[in-house]
Amino acid sequence: MQPWWQKKITVGAGMVGSLLLILQSVLGTIVWPTYKISQFPLAMLTAKGTPYEYVFKTLQLVAGGLVLVTLIALIRYALATKKATFDRDLRVLTLSWLVWLLLQFVWPISIDVAITTTPVSIRDIVFGLLIIIMAFAMIQLGKSARKNRFESLRNALTLLGILYILFNFLSYVVTLLGWPIHGFLDVMANDILAVAMGFLSWYFMRLAES
Numbered sequence: 001m002q003p004w005w006q007k008k009i010t011v012g013a014g015m016v017g018s019l020l021l022i023l024q025s026v027l028g029t030i031v032w033p034t035y036k037i038s039q040f041p042l043a044m045l046t047a048k049g050t051p052y053e054y055v056f057k058t059l060q061l062v063a064g065g066l067v068l069v070t071l072i073a074l075i076r077y078a079l080a081t082k083k084a085t086f087d088r089d090l091r092v093l094t095l096s097w098l099v100w101l102l103l104q105f106v107w108p109i110s111i112d113v114a115i116t117t118t119p120v121s122i123r124d125i126v127f128g129l130l131i132i133i134m135a136f137a138m139i140q141l142g143k144s145a146r147k148n149r150f151e152s153l154r155n156a157l158t159l160l161g162i163l164y165i166l167f168n169f170l171s172y173v174v175t176l177l178g179w180p181i182h183g184f185l186d187v188m189a190n191d192i193l194a195v196a197m198g199f200l201s202w203y204f205m206r207l208a209e210s
Contacts, residue, residue: 003076003080004073005072005073005074005076005077006077006208007208008205008208010069010070010073010208011070011073011074011077011201011204011205011208012070012201012202012205012208013066013067013069013070013073013201014066014067014069014070014071014197014198014200014201015070015198015201015202015205016063016066017062017063017064017065017066017067017068017070017194017197017198017201018063018067018194018195018197018198018201019194019198020059020062020063020066021060021063021064021067021190021191021193021194021197022191022194022195024042024045024056024059024060024190025037025042025045025187025190025191027056027059028042028044028045028052028056031052031055032045032050032051032052036183037183037184037187038180038181038183038184039180039181039182039183040115040182040183041109041171041182041183041186041187042183042186042187042190043104043108043109043186044109044111044115044183046060046104046105046108047108047109047110047111048108048109048110048111049110049111050111053108057104057105057108060101060104060105061101061105064097064101064104065101067097067197067201068094068097068098068101070197070200070201070204071090071093071094071097071197071200072094074090074200074204075087075090075091075094077204078090083144083148085144085147086141086144086145086147086148088144089137089140089141089143089144090141092133092137092140092141093134093137093138093141096130096133096134096137097134097197099130100130100134103126103127103130107123107126109123128168128172131164131165131168131189132165134164134193135161135162135164135165136161137161138157138158138160138161138164138196139157139158139161139162141157142154142155142156142157142158142161143158145157150203152203153199153200153203156196156199156203157196157199157200160192160193160195160196160199161196163192164189164192164193164196167185167186167188167189167192168185168186168189170185171185171186171189
């Protein structure tokens with residue numbers, strides 16, 4: 001009987017999760033006109049005291065959980081096919097994804113922080129380190145993909161990992177400068193992360209059994 005992690009629906013779950021994450025900002029502008037995608041960070045949608053806080057938290061958890069299902073399935077695949085370095089780097093990416101997802105839920109920003117420029121906080125430092133770890137994990141997984149002859153996966157993860165760091169850095173810089181495009185760059189950074197997970201899911205879904 002076919003193992004659960006070989007099924008296309010399992011490996012492809014990450015694509016659905018990624019799409020939901022990308023749609024967050026679009027849904028936010030539709031249901032809550034106060035949220036301006038160009039000005040405010042995506043975290044404003046789940047900020048304490050906002051009218052749709054738990055709706056978007058639930059959306060993030062569902063979407064993140066779908067991506068997590070795919071990542072765990074790929075770890076099982078790497079173990080079964082004895083791809084040691086690929087397995088190791090998948091585990092680092094999965095762990096960093098899980099921490100990122102949980103912190104988004106248990107450590108949200110306040111509405112005041114979302115709409116104003118504030119000094120660097122402990123939360124900013126923690127998420128900044130997590131962003132670096134996540135980007136490094138994507139790039140490192142790209143290197144492992146190359147060793148296993150997954151060339152297009154390697155190219156995509158490397159590029160997206162670099163762009164993820166770049167857009168997060170630019171988002172931080174424009175916030176310090178007071179330019180009203182912080183929200184756009186923040187959304188782009190989050191969408192890049194979602195695209196990376198979606199591409200990873202799509203790549204292996206093509207190889208999975210029905």
